Amino acid sequence: MRDDLAAFAPQQIMLEAERGEQAQLSDDYQAYLNGELSINDQPYGRSERYQLGFKLAQTLELNDLTAADFYAYTPQSALNSGQNIEHYQAALGNLQRNIRPLIQAVQNDELSLYDYLTLMNQPQTISFTHRILFNTPAYVMHGDFNENAKQQIDMEGVNTDYIGAEFIGLFYQRNLNIYSNILNAQLASGAQRVLVIFGQLHVGVLQELLANNPHYEIVSPLNYLHSDEAERLATSFAQ
Structure with missing residues (x-):
């Protein structure tokens, strides 16, 4: 997989790490390059941050990686009551x-990580998950977030008559901030890929x-990742 993605020849790799973690991310990557950090010893050593980010950046001889995440409390379970909640x-x-069965299959070595990640980038799979979080919740009205969520979310200004739309807004705002991080990090680096x-x-x-930004062209990872099994499994998400 790393070899396939390396063919894209990115000049910058952005990871799901908060901007406030940049210094630590940079230190960890330098330690990794110097042989002073073992990925297997890290708490999330099997995550894409290390298995893809660090190793691919090393292959491409990149000097650093970029933290581009913006954390916000956005659990899927926060919305649990209201009209049309069903x-x-x-x-x-x-x-x-x-x-869940797909994740279990990867953990049991019944499905390769290559096939799984290729599946997650199939258009049918992206549309499926996007619809569930950014469309379906709008059905829900006159409800509320659960008690734990209300302890984590600033409820001032939340219109519970439109609780589903408010829920979508939480996810959307987080991603707008991530988008802003991506734009500004790319501007700062000048990277073209x-x-x-x-x-x-x-x-x-x-x-x-x-x-919708004329300064960017989206290049699908499927231009580089190819899996018959992923394409077969993706048909179950086309609904």
């Missing part, structure tokens, strides 16, 4: 029924934002 709960259940490595739930909205 529409969102059914969609969320459908998401879990489709994704940028690889953004983020969780799959961010892909749909970030693609929409970047597609």
Whole structure:
């Protein structure tokens, strides 16, 4: 996979790490290059940050990696009551029924990580997850967030009559901030080819934002990653 993605020849790699973590990220990467940091000893050593980000950056002889995330409390379970909540709960259940077995298959070595990540970047899969978080919740009205969410979210100005739309807004605002981080990091570096490595739930909205910016062209990883198994599995998300 790293070899396939290396063919894109990115001049900058952006990771799902907060901007405030940049110094630590840079230190960790330099330690890794110097043989002073073992990925296997890291708490999340199997994550894409290390397995793709660090190793690919080393292959490409990049001097650093870029932290581009903006953290916000946005759990899928925050929305749990309201008129028409059953529409969102059914969609969320459908998401879990489709994704969890795939994650389990990867953990059991029944599905390769290459196939899984290629599947997560298929258009059908992106549309499926994007719809569940950025469309379906709008059905829900006259409800509320759960108690734990209300402790984490600034509820001032939240219109609970439109609680589903407010829920979508939380996710969208986080991704707008991530988008801003991406734009400004690219401007600062001047890189012409940028690889953004983020969780799959961010892909749909970030693609929409970047597609409407005339200064950028989206290059699908599927131009470089090819998997018959991923294409076969993607048909189950075309609904």
